[in-house]
Amino acid sequence: MKTIFTHRYVASFLAAAALLLMTGCNTVSISSNQFIGGPIYAPTNPASVEILRTPPSRPHVRLGEVTAEPSSDSVSVQQIEAALQKAAAKMGANAVVIVYDRTQVTGAFINGPWYGRSIQETRGRVIIGVAIRYTGN
Numbered sequence: 358m359k360t361i362f363t364h365r366y367v368a369s370f371l372a373a374a375a376l377l378l379m380t381g382c383n384t385v386s387i388s389s390n391q392f393i394g395g396p397i398y399a400p401t402n403p404a405s406v407e408i409l410r411t412p413p414s415r416p417h418v419r420l421g422e423v424t425a426e427p428s429s430d431s432v433s434v435q436q437i438e439a440a441l442q443k444a445a446a447k448m449g450a451n452a453v454v455i456v457y458d459r460t461q462v463t464g465a466f467i468n469g470p471w472y473g474r475s476i477q478e479t480r481g482r483v484i485i486g487v488a489i490r491y492t493g494n
Contacts, residue, residue: 384428385440389488391421391448398449398490406442407452413489420448420488426463427482441486450488457485 391397396418423444425437445453463481467474 383432383436385432385437386426386428387423387440387444389421389423389444389448392419395420396490401446401449401451403439403442403446406445406450408438408441408486409452409454412454413452413491415491416493417452417489417491420445420450420490423453423486423488425484425486427484430482437484441484445486445488448488449490451491452489453486454489455484455486457483459483 398420423441425440425444427437441453460480460482462478463483464479465476466479468477469475
């Protein structure tokens with residue numbers, strides 16, 4: 358009985374590790390900030406949220422900012438857009454206007470012994486969008 362449990366445990370661990378290797382490197386970290394004093398809407402369907410590169414000419418209100426940080430360069434544009442859509446939909450947005458898409462310093466780490474340490478920057482892609490909701494006609 359003990360060996361069956363051990364084999365199942367090892368098999369489960371290997372399956373989880375394989376899944377992590379296949380998907381763990383292709384994630385998008387998302388954060389969102391709803392603007393204070395702005396209108397509050399019910400969540401919308403993420404699939405209906407548009408991704409725009411310029412502000413629309415239609416009347417709209419700004420709901421908040423959504424920031425996406427892909428874990429690596431291998432993360433697809435579709436994954437990034439889906440993450441932005443999902444976060445904006447929680448605010449009740451109809452669209453996300455991309456206002457910033459650059460590689461920047463996202464952190465740092467200290468390397469070396471206490472007497473000769475050096476700081477090395479880590480860089481990553483950061484995408485910032487403004488969640489908007491269309492108003493009027």
